[in-house]
Amino acid sequence: MKFSNPVFANFVWAALFLEGRLLAIPIILAGLVIEFFFVRRLTGFNVKRSIVADVTMNAASLLLGIVLIPLVGLAWEFSAGVLLYEQFNIGSFSYVAWTATFILAVLINAVIENFVLRRIFKLEKTKASFRWLCVANALSVGIAFASFWFFPIKNS
Numbered sequence: 001m002k003f004s005n006p007v008f009a010n011f012v013w014a015a016l017f018l019e020g021r022l023l024a025i026p027i028i029l030a031g032l033v034i035e036f037f038f039v040r041r042l043t044g045f046n047v048k049r050s051i052v053a054d055v056t057m058n059a060a061s062l063l064l065g066i067v068l069i070p071l072v073g074l075a076w077e078f079s080a081g082v083l084l085y086e087q088f089n090i091g092s093f094s095y096v097a098w099t100a101t102f103i104l105a106v107l108i109n110a111v112i113e114n115f116v117l118r119r120i121f122k123l124e125k126t127k128a129s130f131r132w133l134c135v136a137n138a139l140s141v142g143i144a145f146a147s148f149w150f151f152p153i154k155n156s
Helices: 014-022 025-043 047-078 080-088 095-119 127-150
Strands: none
Touching: 014 025, 014 047, 014 095, 014 127, 025 047, 025 095, 025 127, 047 080, 047 095, 080 095, 095 127
């Protein structure tokens, strides 16, 4: 499976590696399939409109996520991350960093997708719809995370 490789950067952090996985075509397609069922259930749209909503919200989260996920991950590294790493004597690629990266990626994608569904597709704003989008994104981002075990990062 082909992934973009941030290893060529002079400074890397967990969110930068994750972003490379989130941009892989198989992971994007899996996310679209997973989130389609959530969109259909949340909106009550017919199949065609659910597909349009799914693709639209995921296109928005992909385009904004390209910048936001690495930037928020970097902000984590220089804020809470530094404090936790120092306190517990762990590094940037510890379980804490990867867990924070996972949570931040899920929240970023869910916020963007919720915004798209509310503004463009007029979905009613509810806490439940946001929570379900978080679940859908946890599954999608989880696939990207699982890819690290099945296809470990290799230096080229």
